[in-house]
Amino acid sequence: MRILVLGGDGYLGWPTSMHFACHGHEVLVVDNYLRRTIAQQTRSEALIANPNLHARAELFEALTHCHIEVRIGDCADFRFLEEVVSEFVPDAIIHYAEQPSAPYSMIGFPEAKLTLNNNLNATFNVVWAVLTHAPDCHIVKLGTMGEYGTPNIDIEEGWIEIEHNGRADKFLYPRQAGSLYHTTKVLDTDLLWFYVRTHGLRVTDLMQGPVYGISTEEADLDERLMPNFHYDDIFGTVVNRFLVQAAAGIPLTVYGRGGQIRGYLNLKDTLQCLSIAVENPPRHGEMRILNQFTEQFSVNQLAERVQRVGNGMGLRVQVRAIANPRKEKEEHYYNPVHSGLLQLGLQPHYMTDQVVAGMLSEVIRYRDQIDAGKILPRVSWNQSDGAASATARHAPLAHAQNAAETQQLDLPASVSALQ
Amino acid sequence: MRILVLGGDGYLGWPTSMHFACHGHEVLVVDNYLRRTIAQQTRSEALIANPNLHARAELFEALTHCHIEVRIGDCADFRFLEEVVSEFVPDAIIHYAEQPSAPYSMIGFPEAKLTLNNNLNATFNVVWAVLTHAPDCHIVKLGTMGEYGTPNIDIEEGWIEIEHNGRADKFLYPRQAGSLYHTTKVLDTDLLWFYVRTHGLRVTDLMQGPVYGISTEEADLDERLMPNFHYDDIFGTVVNRFLVQAAAGIPLTVYGRGGQIRGYLNLKDTLQCLSIAVENPPRHGEMRILNQFTEQFSVNQLAERVQRVGNGMGLRVQVRAIANPRKEKEEHYYNPVHSGLLQLGLQPHYMTDQVVAGMLSEVIRYRDQIDAGKILPRVSWNQSDGAASATARHAPLAHAQNAAETQQLDLPASVSALQ
Numbered sequence: 001m002r003i004l005v006l007g008g009d010g011y012l013g014w015p016t017s018m019h020f021a022c023h024g025h026e027v028l029v030v031d032n033y034l035r036r037t038i039a040q041q042t043r044s045e046a047l048i049a050n051p052n053l054h055a056r057a058e059l060f061e062a063l064t065h066c067h068i069e070v071r072i073g074d075c076a077d078f079r080f081l082e083e084v085v086s087e088f089v090p091d092a093i094i095h096y097a098e099q100p101s102a103p104y105s106m107i108g109f110p111e112a113k114l115t116l117n118n119n120l121n122a123t124f125n126v127v128w129a130v131l132t133h134a135p136d137c138h139i140v141k142l143g144t145m146g147e148y149g150t151p152n153i154d155i156e157e158g159w160i161e162i163e164h165n166g167r168a169d170k171f172l173y174p175r176q177a178g179s180l181y182h183t184t185k186v187l188d189t190d191l192l193w194f195y196v197r198t199h200g201l202r203v204t205d206l207m208q209g210p211v212y213g214i215s216t217e218e219a220d221l222d223e224r225l226m227p228n229f230h231y232d233d234i235f236g237t238v239v240n241r242f243l244v245q246a247a248a249g250i251p252l253t254v255y256g257r258g259g260q261i262r263g264y265l266n267l268k269d270t271l272q273c274l275s276i277a278v279e280n281p282p283r284h285g286e287m288r289i290l291n292q293f294t295e296q297f298s299v300n301q302l303a304e305r306v307q308r309v310g311n312g313m314g315l316r317v318q319v320r321a322i323a324n325p326r327k328e329k330e331e332h333y334y335n336p337v338h339s340g341l342l343q344l345g346l347q348p349h350y351m352t353d354q355v356v357a358g359m360l361s362e363v364i365r366y367r368d369q370i371d372a373g374k375i376l377p378r379v380s381w382n383q384s385d386g387a388a389s390a391t392a393r394h395a396p397l398a399h400a401q402n403a404a405e406t407q408q409l410d411l412p413a414s415v416s417a418l419q
Numbered sequence: 420m421r422i423l424v425l426g427g428d429g430y431l432g433w434p435t436s437m438h439f440a441c442h443g444h445e446v447l448v449v450d451n452y453l454r455r456t457i458a459q460q461t462r463s464e465a466l467i468a469n470p471n472l473h474a475r476a477e478l479f480e481a482l483t484h485c486h487i488e489v490r491i492g493d494c495a496d497f498r499f500l501e502e503v504v505s506e507f508v509p510d511a512i513i514h515y516a517e518q519p520s521a522p523y524s525m526i527g528f529p530e531a532k533l534t535l536n537n538n539l540n541a542t543f544n545v546v547w548a549v550l551t552h553a554p555d556c557h558i559v560k561l562g563t564m565g566e567y568g569t570p571n572i573d574i575e576e577g578w579i580e581i582e583h584n585g586r587a588d589k590f591l592y593p594r595q596a597g598s599l600y601h602t603t604k605v606l607d608t609d610l611l612w613f614y615v616r617t618h619g620l621r622v623t624d625l626m627q628g629p630v631y632g633i634s635t636e637e638a639d640l641d642e643r644l645m646p647n648f649h650y651d652d653i654f655g656t657v658v659n660r661f662l663v664q665a666a667a668g669i670p671l672t673v674y675g676r677g678g679q680i681r682g683y684l685n686l687k688d689t690l691q692c693l694s695i696a697v698e699n700p701p702r703h704g705e706m707r708i709l710n711q712f713t714e715q716f717s718v719n720q721l722a723e724r725v726q727r728v729g730n731g732m733g734l735r736v737q738v739r740a741i742a743n744p745r746k747e748k749e750e751h752y753y754n755p756v757h758s759g760l761l762q763l764g765l766q767p768h769y770m771t772d773q774v775v776a777g778m779l780s781e782v783i784r785y786r787d788q789i790d791a792g793k794i795l796p797r798v799s800w801n802q803s804d805g806a807a808s809a810t811a812r813h814a815p816l817a818h819a820q821n822a823a824e825t826q827q828l829d830l831p832a833s834v835s836a837l838q
Contacts, residue, residue: 078528109497109547116543117536120606124535128528152588153581162572162581162593167752169571174581174590176612183613187539187606193595194602198746198800327617333586381617 003278004088005029006075006126007096008068009036009053011227011235012142012211012270016094018218018225019271020278021066028088029053030081030097032074034118035228035235038104044235044374046228047244047366056225063221076121078128085129085137092138092278093130097122098188101234102146102179103325103379112180119184120191127195138202138281140274143189145209145263145293145336146182147175150329155336158205158289178328179381193287200285204277209293212239212351213267214362227267229363232374233325239264239302241375243356246310246317247363248370255377256324258300259331263293263338266349276344290340294348309356325377422697423507424448425494425545426515427487428455428472430646430654431561431630431689435513437637437644438690439697440485447507448472449500449516451493453537454647454654457523463654463793465647466663466785475644482640495540497547505552511697512549513559516541517607520653521565521598522744522798531599538603539610546614557621557700559693562608564628564682564712564755565601566594569748574755577624577708597747598800612706619703623696628712631658631770632686633781646686648782651793652744658683658721660794662775665729665736666782667789674796675743677719678750682712682757685768695763709759713767728775744796 003020007013008029021027031053039045051059057068073080075097085093098119099105105115123141130137148155151174160173172193175186192203219226230236231244242252265273273292282288297305303319310317324330342348349355422439426432427448440446450472458464470478476487492499494516504512517538518524524534542560549556567574570593579592591612594605611622638645649655650663661671684692692711701707716724722738729736743749761767768774 078532109551112547113497113540113543116539116610120535120539121532124532128531132528151590153583153586160581160583162579164572164579167572171570171593171595174593175609176590176616180613183609186609190594190602190605190609191535194599197595 001091001278002026002088003028004084004090004093005096006093006122007031007098008070009033010096010100011230012267013096014056015216015219015227015267015271016096016274017068018060018066019216019275021060021068022064022218023275027067028069028071028084028090029057030071030073030075030084032072034099038099038101039230039235042104042234043371044230044232046230047363047369048223048226048229050226050228051224059222059224060218063225064218075125076118078125081125082129082133086133089134090137092140092281093126094140094142094274094278095123095126096142098142098184099181102181103234103377105179105181105184106381107379115181116184120187123188123191127192127201130201131195131199136202138204138278139192140204140206140277141188141192143205143207143289144182144185145207145291146179147177147186147189147207148173148336149176149178150332150334152333155291157291157337157340158207178326196285196287202282202284203287204282205287205289206273206277206292207289208270209263209265210237210239211265211267211270212237212359214359216268216271231370233377233379238299239306242302242306243359243363244370245375246306246315246360247367248372249316250372250375251318251320252303252306253376254299254303254319254321255326256321257330258303258321259298260328261296261298261332261334263291263296263336264351265293266351266355268349269294269346272346273341276341276346280344291336291338292341293338294346295350296334296336297351305351305353305356306360309353310360312353313357313360322377325380325382327381420510420697421445421507422447423504423509423512424515425512425541426450426517427489428452429515429519430649431686432515433475434635434638434646434686434690435515435693436487437479437485438635438694440479440487441483441637442694446486447488447490447503447509448476449490449492449494449503451491453518457518457520458649458654461523461653462790463649463651465649466782466788467642467645467648469645469647470643478641478643479637482644483637494544495537497544500544501548501552504548504556508553509556511557511559511700512545513693513697514542514545515561517561517603518600521600522653522796524598524600524603525800526798534600535603539606542607542610546611546620549620550614550618555621557623557697558611559623559625559696560607560611562624562626562708563601563604564626564710565598566596566605566608566626567592567755568595568597569751569753571752574710576710576756576759577626597745615704615706621701621703622706623701624706624708625692625696625711626708627689628682628684629656629658630684630686630689631656631778633778635687635690650789652796652798657718658725661721661725662778662782663789664794665725665734665779666786667791668735669791669794670737670739671722671725672795673718673722673738673740674745675740676749677722677740678717679747680715680717680751680753682710682715682755683770684711684713685770685774687768688713688765691765692760695760695765699763710755710757711760712757713765714769715753715755716770724770724772724775725779728772729779731772732776732779741796744799744801746800
């Protein structure tokens with residue numbers, strides 16, 4: 001199949017591209033390096049420096065004889081995207097091309113505006129590029145479990161049957177997200193569902209939980225093929241951040257009471273899920289929604305697990321609760337269905353102690369490159385006065401950074417020196 | 420109170436501005452004439468030429484000694500809007516500043532893109548201008564009953580309690596709209612609700628049904644103060660369009676089977692509802708949602724009523740079903756709650772035969788100005804091939820216009836000549 005990966009430079013985009021290229025598909029990746037730009041601006045670079053896409057694709061081809069075509073450009077620019085789609089005529093588009101950081105979207109006005117406009121216009125342009133130039137193309141959209149929030153009822157897979165006053169109908173499951181980034185994903189869903197039912201698009205919306213891991217079959221071939229592994233407060237997901245903290249001898253920082261439960265999955269399972277989605281396209285006019293995670297943990301459970309495994313490896317891992325920079329429930333009901341992908345054949349890689357130890361060993365190899373100044377929360381959801389800096393770029397980030405630094409974590413001297 | 424009316428040149432914006440100015444409030448209106456621009460581009464000008472805002476405000480002040488301040492500018496431009504809000508520091512913002520036409524939003528890519536970006540950014544900028552410069556300001560947002568669509572269950576006022584597998588929670592009532600324009604209102608709701616619960620905004624969301632009428636206390640003072648009365652397929656609401664068709668001797672055009680039921684209200688009641696909303700601000704962190712209409716009719720019922728009243732006035736009114744250009748249910752359950760505004764004191768002006776006769780008499784005075792080429796549907800929801808013209812501005816409009824013209828309505832010779 002002809003697979004177009006939008007946002008192919010990302011933590012998930014690059015491994016996805018290699019995966020499909022090595023499984024007999026024709027792969028074109030598109031990216032505008034927005035995440036790299038933001039990472040530089042916010043001191044949030046990944047643990048291991050990643051070569052650019054052209055260099056990675058060349059190296060990948062030299063090692064595997066699998067080809068990945070690369071185009072650099074902005075999916076929020078319709079002229080560019082429609083040119084790509086009209087020339088490549090993909091069978092499937094995997095759409096990762098969004099600003100993916102919740103904290104970034106909460107810094108202030110410019111960051112929120114960038115997130116809203118980038119994400120909505122990228123999705124809108126994908127819709128119209130497909131309608132115009134590849135109407136049979138299957139759009140595989142990365143949503144997030146965060147769209148649902150943490151309701152007091154069971155979370156279904158995308159849809160819910162509501163009985164009310166003796167009548168019934170089926171609707172999109174209610175969505176209420178915890179950050180502006182997550183809210184843009186809700187808006188994406190609304191937009192896609194509108195065009196699916198009005199213009200007959202074929203869409204799979206993958207409601208993904210936080211992903212962890214650094215290893216995939218192809219990434220393991222060479223360090224320079226590894227996904228960008230973020231451990232900072234802007235782009236880092238919680239498990240990856242804990243691994244880096246454990247490796248660096250920094251206490252694992254639990255936000256608030258730590259009872260926040262989410263559904264997690266291994267990076268390897270993200271690739272499996274994407275394959276399953278691409279191999280099972282919905283009909284025209286159908287929007288298939290799948291909850292994409294394999295097991296659920298509270299933040300405290302994750303911290304305990306990384307601590308136990310780390311201590312078993314001779315590290316001395318501490319866990320410390322800090323003030324929660326986010327607005328979220330810290331104890332809540334959480335029971336999301338996630339049977340759709342299993343029924344379609346997903347074979348989960350669960351987070352065993354062995355898996356945690358493997359990831360930790362990998363991170364320890366790069367211990368010297370850890371910048372502890374990136375880890376503590378620098379963005380607060382609660383800074384209602386943050387609005388005062390609506391047009392002062394990154395002032396709130398600097399402010400929050402100072403606030404985090406005054407929390408006086410007991411950092412090892414070797415790490416403190418890096419700040 | 421200091422009232423900022425965004426979109427103050429519109430069918431509702433201008434009467435609202437006069438109404439508040441004559442009831443002791445300090446009123447600033449903002450508009451960028453987007454609707455006038457689109458009306459010209461799509462041959463959809465209003466029945467009666469309206470002076471520009473400065474001229475209307477001057478005339479209004481000469482007649483009433485009430486002052487309306489005018490600023491011309493684009494609410495989707497944050498620099499402009501924040502300047503306005505920081506200087507005026509409104510107690511309430513009435514936010515009408517959106518591209519309001521469903522058919523326009525369905526013409527093709529450029530119109531859809533304009534609608535999405537204009538409406539979302541205007542709302543986003545209002546949020547941030549308030550957070551930054553007027554945090555106590557009450558945002559009164561015009562939503563639409565169209566956000567709910569036509570579900571098979573009763574429609575509540577904005578929120579619904581869902582019981583599911585033995586547990587319960589309260590959510591935004593599910594929304595699934597019938598056009599891209601209506602979908603942008605859904606996105607607005609998601610966005611506002613996010614900022615309400617995260618940053619403590621005070622928002623009233625008025626879910627309004629189609630408005631009809633031409634007369635308000637202030638508009639009746641002088642023809643030049645009348646609201647822009649649209650009867651075209653782009654901006655005209657169905658009742659106003661039927662009145663013009665009856666006056667011009669053109670058959671009333673019912674889309675499809677005519678069983679489409681909506682909640683309607685008189686323009687005078689829109690003004691009452693806005694007053695009620697402004698006088699009853701929600702708390703910080705509260706989003707009050709009210710369904711704003713007074714009675715419901717099917718399209719067939721409206722056609723029959725206009726026909727009966729018109730015939731009673733000596734007109735010979737015909738009703739003709741034409742192919743439905745929209746994708747919508749033509750027979751459906753419809754039972755929306757609308758008690759909130761009544762409980763807050765709304766005294767409805769119902770659509771009696773006398774009210775219809777009054778409106779019809781007014782329209783008949785302008786019969787010579789009717790352009791029959793504007794009335795028939797020129798935009799189709801079903802033109803999946805319309806996507807092919809994603810970048811060809813207005814090609815689909817021209818195409819649909821031809822399609823409409825080939826439907827061979829029996830137009831009176833005097834009206835046909837205008838086409």
